[in-house]
Structures are given as structure tokens and as C-alpha cells.
Amino acid sequence: MTDVVARGLTKTFGRVTAVRDMSFTAPAGTITGFLGPNGSGKTTTLRMALGLVQPTGGDVLIGGVPYARLAHPRRRVGALLEATGFHPGRRARDHLRVLAAAERIPDRRVDEVLGQVDLAEAAGRRVRGFSLGMRQRLGIAAALLGDPEVLLLDEPVNGLDPAGIAWLRGLLRRLAAEGRTILLASHLLGEIAQTADHVLIVSSGQLRFAGPLREIGETNEALESAFLDLT
């Protein structure tokens, strides 16, 4: 079982403190919602967890090890990040084949995840022509590619249509039920209320609440009033 554990995580960019002394655990087998207003430090936290941003203090361990020291990172951790880009001239299937080469993942698996995110028919098209929602699906396919036991997702419903949002919710529930660890960052209360088991609420880079969703109320309204009180 692979927990994601942050310990005293801090990041300053010049005079801005993006994340301040944050400690939490996202346990295996659950969906942990990471909720906070824009600019509250969610993306920075996920990027530190993935070794993309060097913390000013503290660390994040994935199954006891920092991401940068995992032997096969894509097979252990899948990530969807906000600013991840695509080469506009590369075909969707080739985008995934590039990532697959890093772990010698066979093309068969590439086609499997393309089917899973409903992009099988667009697989041969260049990403240039993709809508925001299609790019988001391709990003999700990339996260799933290595069949990882941990998923770190940053605003994953961006650009998805209602059917896509419902599909993603079902997928995440199924993956968590298989014992995987899912950390889902979002500024959307409704998404967290409908999807998460645990919640972390942050504002201004600081953790304001950590615990089961039911402790602060599972309805949208209850979560909203708790959120507004805390942030």
C-alpha cells in the first residue's frame, strides 16, 4: 500500500510563500480531495511531490521514497498537471508512445489507455486539432499509462463535458477501490463533494483542515460553508 506523505512542506518563490509547513497523508485506497481557492498552493504542492519543484523545506514521500528516487516513476505514480503541454504536431498515439518508451511499455498498453479515455478514434490525429477536453483526456491517458498505484491529479475535470466528468468520477472510484492512492486537487467544491473520501482544505499555502469528508458534511452546502469558514 502506497501512501503519499507530506512532511513540513514549504515553498517560497522570492517573497511569495506558496506553501507553508504543510503536513498530510493521502492514504492508499482512498480518494483524497485537495481543495483550496485559486493561488492557495495546490499545484505547487503537487509539483513538489513529483520532484519538479524543489521544496524550500520539508519533503513528500511516496511509499516512503521521494519521487525522484523511484526506480520506475511512471509505473508507480501517474500525474496529470495543469500546465503539461503537448507538441501540437504530434499525434495522440505518438504522444503516449514517447512516454511509453521511458518505461519500455508496449504499444498494446498505449492503445488500451486510448480506448479507456475514449480517444481510440482520434489516436491518429495531431494534438493541434484537439479540444481542451480531448487534451485533458489525453493527459489522463498519460497518467494511467504505467498502471500506477498512485495518481496525482491537478484540476482533472478542466474542459471535460458532464459525461466526461461522470466517467472520470466512476474511474477514480474504481481505481481507489482497487487500493490505489488518489490525490485530487481542485478548486471546485462540487467535484470534491461528489468524489472524495478524505479532504485537505488549504488556503494561502496553509492546511486548514484534514479529515474524512463526512466530518464536515457531505452535501455541497455543508462543504461550502465549511470551506468559506476555513479559507
Added chain:
Amino acid sequence: MPRALTTEFRKLATVRSPWLLLALGPLTVVAGISGLVASGGNVHDPALPGKAFAHVGLAAIFTLVFGILAVAGEYSRGTITDTFLSFPGRRSVITAKLAACGAVGAAAGLVSAGTALVVTAAWWSAKGGTFHLSAADTWRTLGGGVAANVAFAAIGVGVGALVRNLAAAVTAALAWVAVVEGILGQLIGSGLARWLPFSASESLDRASLTSSSGLLSRGLLAQWDGGLVMLGYTVAFAAAAVLITLKRDVT
């Protein structure tokens, strides 16, 4: 093959733009040699083939931009995030890019060299001149030109890692070659200027502008010295690329 290198080759194999860029190398060679002859070059002048073959080194400007594109292009488009997620150690990413771009630079240089031979042979036979393939200078000039293509591809990787903004990196590199090095050279005098990168590469790929004494008289280094200086720049840029890449936040 190391996984990072497979990844880099697969990246190159799945897009068109870098190949269109590299195709400009042989096209430049064709246009340059044809211009040399058409503008009144005398095919009976024994120095003319060397001037023709020196265009291979000129094509290195495109392998320079190719190398820049391989790194700064990833930062500009945001694909660098996925690349570092695959290889969080990062060092292997830069070394794989150096190797892949160096190999492609060598291939591009060889294609340009072959093109130069064919085009020169065609013009010379059309104009009734003769040139000797066996002349040692022919192979030294072409070999130097190929080496310049490799070195500039690797230097491009370094420039792209140092200046992550694609437009800024390409502009800075081209401005250096076209303007800055010339002005700087005048300020510091030709004794020092011949150690600057573009001048050093000129001595590398213009060996047949007669012997090394001929090069020296034009204010250039001897070919082997030029090669060593280029090797030094390549290693320096590669090392700087690795060091800066290991530290930087990708936000």
C-alpha cells in the same frame, strides 16, 4: 539503448518540424555552391572546390537551431514536465539529448557533405573543370564541416537549456553568429577573435583554403586547433546545460 535515448529518438521521429529545419542544410549547400559558380567562380581555380565544400560547415547553423529546438521547444510547449516525470534525475535527459542531437547532427552533416560533392562534381563537369577528390584538403574540409554540424547541434542543446524561451534562444544564437561575434571580434582584435566559437568553426570547416599557414594569414586558427576549441565549447555548453537543468524548478 538507454531508455532516455530511445525516448529522444521517438520524440524526433514523431514530429516534422525538426526535419524540415534540417533539410535547409543541404538546400543551403546547393544554393551556395551554385551561387559560387554562377557568380563567376573559375572552375580552373584550384582553390574553388575548397570554397564550395566549406558550405557544409555553414549548414551547421541549422543543426544549432535543431539542438536549441530539442530543449527550449520542450520548455516552451510544456512537454518538459512529462519528460522530467519520466526521468526525474534529469541528467539522463540532457545527456540523451546531447547524444541524439549529436547523432542527427552528424547524419545531417554527412548528407550536406554528400550533397556538396555531387553538386560540385555536376558544376565542374558542366563547366569543363576538374577537381581532385583525392586531395587531402577535400576530405579535411568535408570532415571538418561534418564535425561543425555535430558540435553546433550539441552547443544548441546547451543554449536551449540555458535560455529556455524558444524565440529568445534562437534569436540570441543567430544574433551571435550574424552580428555579435563580428563586433566583439573587432573590439578584441583578430588574435583573440579567432578563438570565438564561429571563427573557430570556420577554421574547422575551411581547411582547404590552402594549408594551415593560409588559414593563419586569414586570422583563423589551424584546423586541429579550431577543432579542439570547438570541442572545448561543446563540453562547456554541455556541462552548463546539465548543471542548470538539475537545479531549476519547472512550474
